[in-house]
Amino acid sequence: MSRSVPAKKALVLDLANPNIKHYKECLEDENLTFVHSMNDTNTQSVLSEVGQSFALIIVELDNYSENKNELFDQIMKIDENLHISVLILTSEINDEILLKSVEIGNHHILQKPYRANVFKSFVKRSLKDHERYTYYNDKINKHNVHKLLQHGSFEFKDFYGAHDIADWLASGCERDGIVVGFIELLVNSIEHGNLEIGYDKKTELLDNGNYMEFILQRLEEPPYNKRVARVDFKSENGYFIINIKDCGKGFNYDNYLNADPIRLLDKHGRGVIMASKLYFDDLKYLNNGSEVQVKAKLK
Numbered sequence: 379m380s381r382s383v384p385a386k387k388a389l390v391l392d393l394a395n396p397n398i399k400h401y402k403e404c405l406e407d408e409n410l411t412f413v414h415s416m417n418d419t420n421t422q423s424v425l426s427e428v429g430q431s432f433a434l435i436i437v438e439l440d441n442y443s444e445n446k447n448e449l450f451d452q453i454m455k456i457d458e459n460l461h462i463s464v465l466i467l468t469s470e471i472n473d474e475i476l477l478k479s480v481e482i483g484n485h486h487i488l489q490k491p492y493r494a495n496v497f498k499s500f501v502k503r504s505l506k507d508h509e510r511y512t513y514y515n516d517k518i519n520k521h522n523v524h525k526l527l528q529h530g531s532f533e534f535k536d537f538y539g540a541h542d543i544a545d546w547l548a549s550g551c552e553r554d555g556i557v558v559g560f561i562e563l564l565v566n567s568i569e570h571g572n573l574e575i576g577y578d579k580k581t582e583l584l585d586n587g588n589y590m591e592f593i594l595q596r597l598e599e600p601p602y603n604k605r606v607a608r609v610d611f612k613s614e615n616g617y618f619i620i621n622i623k624d625c626g627k628g629f630n631y632d633n634y635l636n637a638d639p640i641r642l643l644d645k646h647g648r649g650v651i652m653a654s655k656l657y658f659d660d661l662k663y664l665n666n667g668s669e670v671q672v673k674a675k676l677k
Contacts, residue, residue, distance in 0.1 A: 392438035439468040461511040463504035529612035540564035552675040559657030562649030571624025572605040628666030
């Protein structure tokens, strides 16, 4: 007998009466239940009690014209260790909204009006982000980094290696959720560094639905199949100093260390700025962008 999978909860923040039926129709195969908060007092109460059962928050931002900042502040108070994805629906996008959304961290912005299939795609990505984080965070809690470890290195060639190393590095760091930052940077070293997949190419692959197929194929092709990425780490004055080096030609990293209004609306492209702003005490690129160094406080 198969065991039923518990439904994940989506919190809908909307001061008006939301079209829950529309959400359910768009997401009928996602096993989601919806909880609606439609007044400021109730919203604050619900947000203060958000727990592991919530995987997604949908924000109808247009209906918070008078108190957007208060709403964002409440969302930011949610325990970051829960890593709940936030999907912001809005008809107007400006610099203030973009900057606030970056501060939230794990977010997506969808401009209205939108097509149902686009909405579904954004939700699926948000749920996948939450599922990935939850899985690796559970693994991290089972690790114990030896206090006497001074330095070391890893080499890896694919996403599996990147995730395993991110898991191990994060287990020794104090900050909750830092595994996400490590995953972003380590995966970038394979994807954009060793495999030389540019931003536009990744956008095309995601839109066509053959991203992973292309990754797996390129990993087997010369010269990419001979390339490895390297991680060097050391402990220094209570901090991890980690250098991640790839075999790529580098990139214009300044463009990705700042919030770009257009890129923040895409399905990808936020990893570097999130890693820099949310997860590490220091982040800097070296060697034209083919190497990144991060600093994180040890446990």
